[in-house]
Amino acid sequence: MKKNYLKSLLSAGAVVAMACNAVGADMVHGYSMGSTAREFGFISFTTDGFRNLAVDKGVSQWLPQVSAGEWVDGKYYTFRSSYNDWLYALEQTDFSVYDTANGFSTVRTVAAPGPRVTDMTFDYTTNTMYALVEDAASWAKIEAGLSETTWLKRMTLHVVDMETGKLIQVGDFGGWTALDGYNREVETWPVALACDAHGTLWAMGVYRHLYNIDKMTGKGTRVVDSRHGLATQEDFQSMAFDSEGTLWWSNSGPDHFHFVKVDTATDEAIGVDGVSIKNSADAEPSRYTNDNQVSGIYFEHGRVEGSSPNAVTELVSVRRAGTANTVDLSWTLPTTAYDGSPVDIK
Numbered sequence: 001m002k003k004n005y006l007k008s009l010l011s012a013g014a015v016v017a018m019a020c021n022a023v024g025a026d027m028v029h030g031y032s033m034g035s036t037a038r039e040f041g042f043i044s045f046t047t048d049g050f051r052n053l054a055v056d057k058g059v060s061q062w063l064p065q066v067s068a069g070e071w072v073d074g075k076y077y078t079f080r081s082s083y084n085d086w087l088y089a090l091e092q093t094d095f096s097v098y099d100t101a102n103g104f105s106t107v108r109t110v111a112a113p114g115p116r117v118t119d120m121t122f123d124y125t126t127n128t129m130y131a132l133v134e135d136a137a138s139w140a141k142i143e144a145g146l147s148e149t150t151w152l153k154r155m156t157l158h159v160v161d162m163e164t165g166k167l168i169q170v171g172d173f174g175g176w177t178a179l180d181g182y183n184r185e186v187e188t189w190p191v192a193l194a195c196d197a198h199g200t201l202w203a204m205g206v207y208r209h210l211y212n213i214d215k216m217t218g219k220g221t222r223v224v225d226s227r228h229g230l231a232t233q234e235d236f237q238s239m240a241f242d243s244e245g246t247l248w249w250s251n252s253g254p255d256h257f258h259f260v261k262v263d264t265a266t267d268e269a270i271g272v273d274g275v276s277i278k279n280s281a282d283a284e285p286s287r288y289t290n291d292n293q294v295s296g297i298y299f300e301h302g303r304v305e306g307s308s309p310n311a312v313t314e315l316v317s318v319r320r321a322g323t324a325n326t327v328d329l330s331w332t333l334p335t336t337a338y339d340g341s342p343v344d345i346k
Contacts, residue, residue: 030297069296089150095165125199151234157218171218178207306339
């Protein structure tokens with residue numbers, strides 16, 4: 001985002017808002033963190049008409065920008081970031097929730113400094129919001145000026161408290177490696193996250209491999225050994241499944257930004273022209289018109305089951321006195337469901 005943020009500050013031109021009503025295609029929603037045409041704000045477009053991007057609500061480039069987000073039942077849950085001139089990087093500022101049915105009006109904002117969130121997804125099988133969050137040690141090095149780069153580093157899986165924005169770590173990705181552009185074996189980590197209708201977590205690695213992530217441990221498993229040819233960088237981007245189960249990816253590359261679909265069986269990045277992307281020439285038809293860096297993409301097709309009980313509260317773990325390995329757990333069961341109706345859990 002630092003690259004495209006600077007592009008946006010230096011480029012002239014007004015925000016372009018165009019209607020896109022292609023028949024038979026899902027509507028994609030998300031956030032433009034900047035473009036060569038100064039497009040900042042909440043956006044939408046169809047999967048087959050991404051070049052006709054509409055700015056539904058513009059936001060001043062000087063305000064915090066949505067760097068990660070996910071939509072659940074009419075609310076857009078986001079983490080926002082602001083540009084830090086000294087770090088030459090985005091610095092996370094807060095957790096903000098918007099009402100999408102009322103002009104993206106703000107529902108609440110909670111301060112959330114610290115390690116940065118790059119992407120979020122909601123698992124409707126467990127009513128859980130997951131996020132890819134930068135490793136705390138990596139962010140501390142960036143803050144202290146000790147890191148050789150300010151790009152996103154070492155993302156780990158977290159659960160998001162949707163009321164407070166609190167991040168609870170699930171686990172580390174698992175020490176995966178991949179070959180970089182110089183054919184060197186280097187550490188890799190995920191930069192985009194999506195959950196399918198069956199509750200499976202999918203993640204795109206920074207070196208172009210697709211992974212499944214274990215929801216209990218945070219560890220990744222490579223889907224196939226091969227990888228696609230769409231260049232990717234350690235920057236804010238997003239993935240989401242549409243109503244037909246197709247995985248779409250708003251990619252952040254080292255030179256340009258693209259919108260493609262991903263074949264979950266083969267890890268092929270497929271352009272809007274149906275061509276499997278092997279190189280930069282193949283990727284060109286899928287490039288955003290104004291090189292928009294798009295975060296927090298979502299489709300408005302998921303619905304939470306209203307009769308689902310709310311989460312337990314007051315969970316406490318205490319080591320039993322006189323023991324080394326025994327922990328006593330206590331919690332308060334919910335008395336209401338998601339829709340407000342009473343529940344009686346035994």
